Amino acid sequence: MGGKRKKRTKIIRPKPKLPKTFECPKCGKIAIDITFKDIDENDDSGRKIKLAKIKCGNCGLYAEIEVPKVFDEANAYGKFIDGYYNGTLEIKDTHEEEINDSNEDEREDKQLHSAT
Numbered sequence: 001m002g003g004k005r006k007k008r009t010k011i012i013r014p015k016p017k018l019p020k021t022f023e024c025p026k027c028g029k030i031a032i033d034i035t036f037k038d039i040d041e042n043d044d045s046g047r048k049i050k051l052a053k054i055k056c057g058n059c060g061l062y063a064e065i066e067v068p069k070v071f072d073e074a075n076a077y078g079k080f081i082d083g084y085y086n087g088t089l090e091i092k093d094t095h096e097e098e099i100n101d102s103n104e105d106e107r108e109d110k111q112l113h114s115a116t
């Protein structure tokens with residue numbers, strides 16, 4: 001019989017809850033909030049991507065980046081930081097205006113196919 005005996009102590013460690021708030025590269029406050037929006041698009045290698053919206057609740061910094069669908073907030077934040085310091089990100093300042101998150105229904109598009 002296979003005499004291989006491996007004693008393996010499984011350390012079950014509950015994953016610490018990832019903080020959903022991150023440090024803002026602009027104002028230095030832990031006030032970056034990241035939300036995802038599903039977009040039906042693929043990147044160059046055919047992977048599904050989604051849109052990460054990064055917003056600072058303190059200084060109003062705002063950016064949107066496309067990330068692979070498997071990204072979580074921490075991943076997206078990392079990419080955001082990279083882009084921020086590389087200058088490849090378009091940073092918007094939303095200090096004055098609120099970002100309208102529910103912009104889904106475009107009123108211009110009235111050509112809804114009528115249900116028959």
Ligand SMILES: [Zn+2]
Binds near residue numbers: 027
């Ligand atoms: Zn900030």
